[in-house]
Amino acid sequence: MRRKRRAIAICVPSVFDVAGRLDELCDGNGASMLNRLTVLLKAVIAIISVCVVIALSLTAYASGIG
Known part of the structure; x- marks a missing residue:
């Protein structure tokens, strides 16, 4: 039997995510x-x-000034 591989989600923004957000600022x-x-x-x-x-x-x- 083969084991199913499960992806581990990491909560770190990728370079592409940050670049996409910067692109959102440039368009309308x-x-x-x-x-x-x-x-x-x-x-x-x-x-x-x-x-x-x-x-x-x-x-x-x-x-003591005030």
Whole structure:
């Protein structure tokens, strides 16, 4: 009897998958993906800026300025 081979799925994006996603940005159908990336970038910038403001506030409070 022959054994059946089973493929092992690995959750790592291939080079072709990444290249395909970059191609989506270049054609007309990639506008939604570009919009999602823009929203994600704005969210990351907002979170970092809030963290910086909190850190500066805590530093000022600890040094007795505030």
